[in-house]
Amino acid sequence: MYVLQTCGLTKAYGGRCVVDRFDMHVQQGDVYGFVGKNGAGKSTVMKMVMGLVAPTAGTIALFGEDVAADGDACRRRIGALIEAPGLLPASSAFDTLMARALALGFPDARDRCQEIMRLVGLSAVGRKRTKRFSQGMKQRLGIGLALLGSPDLLLLDEPFNGLDPEGTRDIRSLIMRLNETFGVTVVVSSHVLDQLDRMVTRYGVISGGRMVREMSAQEVKEECGHSLRVRTSAPELTLVALQEAFPHIAARVDPDRSLCITGTFDAEAIAQVLHAQEPSVLELSEIERDMEEYFVALMDKEAPSC
Amino acid sequence: MLNLLKSDLYRLVRSRFFWALVAITIIVCFAEAAMIAWVASPEFSHVVSQAAYEQADGQMSPAERAEMDAEMQEEMDAAALLDGKVMLSLTHTWAQAFLSGGFLGLIGALVITQFLLADFEGGFVKNVPMGRAGRRAYYGEKLLFAALLQAIFLALCTLTTTIGFAVYGFTYQVADTPTQIALWLALGWLFSSVYAFIGCCVAWLTRSNWGTTTVVVLICSGLVGSIVLMLCDSFAPAMPWLGQVHAWLPSGMGELLGSGAATLLVSDPALVPAWMLPAWHILLVEGLFISACIAVVFAVCRRKDIS
Numbered sequence: 001m002y003v004l005q006t007c008g009l010t011k012a013y014g015g016r017c018v019v020d021r022f023d024m025h026v027q028q029g030d031v032y033g034f035v036g037k038n039g040a041g042k043s044t045v046m047k048m049v050m051g052l053v054a055p056t057a058g059t060i061a062l063f064g065e066d067v068a069a070d071g072d073a074c075r076r077r078i079g080a081l082i083e084a085p086g087l088l089p090a091s092s093a094f095d096t097l098m099a100r101a102l103a104l105g106f107p108d109a110r111d112r113c114q115e116i117m118r119l120v121g122l123s124a125v126g127r128k129r130t131k132r133f134s135q136g137m138k139q140r141l142g143i144g145l146a147l148l149g150s151p152d153l154l155l156l157d158e159p160f161n162g163l164d165p166e167g168t169r170d171i172r173s174l175i176m177r178l179n180e181t182f183g184v185t186v187v188v189s190s191h192v193l194d195q196l197d198r199m200v201t202r203y204g205v206i207s208g209g210r211m212v213r214e215m216s217a218q219e220v221k222e223e224c225g226h227s228l229r230v231r232t233s234a235p236e237l238t239l240v241a242l243q244e245a246f247p248h249i250a251a252r253v254d255p256d257r258s259l260c261i262t263g264t265f266d267a268e269a270i271a272q273v274l275h276a277q278e279p280s281v282l283e284l285s286e287i288e289r290d291m292e293e294y295f296v297a298l299m300d301k302e303a304p305s306c
Numbered sequence: 307m308l309n310l311l312k313s314d315l316y317r318l319v320r321s322r323f324f325w326a327l328v329a330i331t332i333i334v335c336f337a338e339a340a341m342i343a344w345v346a347s348p349e350f351s352h353v354v355s356q357a358a359y360e361q362a363d364g365q366m367s368p369a370e371r372a373e374m375d376a377e378m379q380e381e382m383d384a385a386a387l388l389d390g391k392v393m394l395s396l397t398h399t400w401a402q403a404f405l406s407g408g409f410l411g412l413i414g415a416l417v418i419t420q421f422l423l424a425d426f427e428g429g430f431v432k433n434v435p436m437g438r439a440g441r442r443a444y445y446g447e448k449l450l451f452a453a454l455l456q457a458i459f460l461a462l463c464t465l466t467t468t469i470g471f472a473v474y475g476f477t478y479q480v481a482d483t484p485t486q487i488a489l490w491l492a493l494g495w496l497f498s499s500v501y502a503f504i505g506c507c508v509a510w511l512t513r514s515n516w517g518t519t520t521v522v523v524l525i526c527s528g529l530v531g532s533i534v535l536m537l538c539d540s541f542a543p544a545m546p547w548l549g550q551v552h553a554w555l556p557s558g559m560g561e562l563l564g565s566g567a568a569t570l571l572v573s574d575p576a577l578v579p580a581w582m583l584p585a586w587h588i589l590l591v592e593g594l595f596i597s598a599c600i601a602v603v604f605a606v607c608r609r610k611d612i613s
Binding site: 047050051052053054067071072075076080082083084085086087088089090091092095096098099100102103104105130145 | 310314316317322323424431433434435437439609612
């Protein structure tokens with residue numbers, strides 16, 4: 001079952017399409033890295049999931065249920081930190097948490113808030129007004145607010161913003177602990193790729209409001225290392241031919257119609273097979289790239305048309 | 307909705323802005339009692355007359371001096387009446403102290419609009435489930451909270467004004483019955499709630515602190531009502547129905563309530579329709595404004611994206 005699934009999700013402001021026929025699939029237990037450039041539409045997608053922004057078209061299903069039917073019951077199971085932490089500037093950190101805990105109807109609101117303050121490392125500054133907080137402290141409190149309702153799904157938009165290295169490590173450990181110990185599914189958008197690399201199990205890449213590709217962390221690792229790029233006039237036929245010749249080869253046709261071969265391969269043997277085939281080989285190149293280059297290349301690609 | 311209300315009350319009692327306005331309310335109500343007590347005192351009349359004599363001394367003929375003496379004597383006689391510190395009625399005193407001038411409406415509207423805008427400025431609203439039912443509950447609760455807040459400030463104003471005038475030794479010429487007092491309080495609460503609801507609409511539509519505060523001050527201070535009245539009077543010769551517009555505005559309701567509870571159940575020929583008692587007229591107009599505000603909130607504000 002998908003914890004979060006969007007289908008054809010679209011948001012347009014006037015004539016400008018910010019999110020365009022966006023399909024996303026987050027499975028139970030995933031730590032889903034949501035990657036995209038600034039303005040790609042990540043926050044808008046999260047806002048639509050939370051009901052803050054109304055979609056122009058498309059559907060959102062949470063925990064297997066269409067939110068159009070019973071959105072609020074499903075959304076109560078989500079904790080979110082979208083863009084800036086949603087704080088009360090004139091209130092203390094503890095009062096901000098209490099206000100949300102009371103709104104959620106916790107009978108033991110005070111105890112729960114104290115527990116959250118400890119969890120995010122803010123116990124010592126609980127009485128301090130949030131407008132006097134540093135960016136990192138605000139971020140911690142924002143995560144605390146998201147965790148308050150013991151969510152089954154966490155949406156974290158740039159959770160490492162403003163955090164020092166220690167804070168970054170703490171928050172990453174917390175996310176991993178929530179995921180591993182309590183089975184919380186996490187969708188985390190971030191530009192800090194090395195942090196994502198340490199915890200993400202699945203990636204989704206958004207560009208120009210559209211999903212470019214969803215893939216597992218394992219796939220990303222394989223593709224980020226040494227790979228072979230092949231361009232032919234009929235890539236599907238080439239793929240079949242290569243799979244016949246090398247049954248264990250990890251190859252796929254990318255959205256730009258190039259063939260990508262990853263994992264362990266013998267480039268010379270592949271070249272011989274390709275030259276023996278009917279389709280003319282337009283390009284055959286070995287690529288060595290790191291994760292950053294890989295994602296930048298993906299984000300620069302045109303999303304496939306629906 | 308009850309949980310949201312609990313949450314808002316928790317925030318309210320911990321808000322410095324709220325307690326600052328409570329303090330201002332208490333000070334203003336007591337200050338008004340003190341000021342009226344000073345105006346009603348013989349010392350005040352004496353000071354005024356002395357000042358007038360000093361200003362006019364040496365510039366008047368004997369005849370003019372005699373005329374001025376006579377005028378001063380009349381004023382002293384009037385002051386002697388006030389010296390008894392007798393107000394018309396309790397509800398009339400309340401109305402003059404904090405309702406007709408727009409003080410109650412302004413204070414309540416300022417607190418509620420600042421409260422609402424804090425949700426959006428800090429982004430706290432993003433923590434509230436905002437599906438269809440969630441939005442209904444959120445906006446409905448905030449309107450309920452606005453009305454509750456006005457009830458709190460109305461109670462505070464009536465209590466402080468009553469104590470203030472009692473401390474300065476005022477008595478009342480006419481004793482309002484408990485029914486009259488209850489009726490006046492209920493209508494006064496609706497009257498001030500209209501301003502709070504208008505403030506809510508402006509805050510949610512603009513989500514601008516500066517813009518909302520400006521509009522709230524202009525409306526609650528009666529400036530907008532005065533401008534509308536002036537325009538209506540100017541065009542009334544061409545369109546006679548414009549002459550009736552003021553009676554259908556919140557500012558007009560303030561004037562009706564300003565006469566105190568005694569006149570609320572006595573027919574007023576100036577009202578249209580004339581057979582309607584002022585109390586029902588106030589109820590009708592306030593009901594219309596509150597309904598219009600609720601309609602705007604649920605039809606427009608509730609559907610706005612939260613970015």
